[in-house]
């Protein structure tokens with residue numbers, strides 16, 4: 001137990017620093033009433049992520065996970081000629097991310113799925129979109145990225161991405177993609193972390209990429225301003241638990257790869 005706690009400490013410290021940065025930025029904006037708050041918050045959060053090196057984790061069957069300690073997680077699924085990625089990280093790290101993906105996959109990225117609209121999951125959309133990568137997301141991701149968004153509790157102001165950074169393929173409740181031998185089932189279970197979350201089940205690899213519905217070792221964030229809901233988080237987690245087994249690798253929105261048991265613990269904590 002002690003060893004587990006010690007292992008958790010660096011991640012917990014990073015996210016606490018990040019949350020503190022977000023809260024401080026939010027409070028400062030309320031005092032000064034500045035309009036450019038979002039930029040400050042994003043810069044502060046980005047600095048937190050930038051201080052940690054990008055790690056590549058091999059998940060097997062052509063799947064890779066890229067993450068910084070404390071940062072966002074990007075998943076790649078490789079077939080004979082192309083790479084499909086899930087989420088695109090923060091914009092300032094996109095070149096490093098793109099290099100890491102190519103080093104591991106040796107195939108060009110042709111498709112990108114966004115798990116939700118937040119900047120630390122869509123920051124690379126401009127880069128990949130400009131390269132001609134097809135972007136796929138739940139319909140509310142496109143809506144939120146198309147206009148300015150405000151998330152008052154963290155002082156976040158973002159959205160209104162350029163056209164090439166927006167999803168061109170959207171879905172409402174579920175859709176299916178294929179990447180080589182892997183089938184990807186994209187599911188939205190209604191409002192959870194936001195109103196546009198996607199859970200990706202990859203089969204036969206038996207991997208579930210769940211975005212920020214599950215932050216492993218991180219304090220849960222429910223973005224009420226973007227239509228999120230705690231009951232919805234619990235509902236989504238129940239759906240994920242029902243569709244996975246003890247062997248499923250769970251890729252969280254932040255933190256290391258987890259098991260179904262970790263997800264269950266997180267769900268019980270939220271309840």
Ligand SMILES: [Zn+2]
Pocket residue numbers: 116118193212
């Ligand atoms: Zn998020």
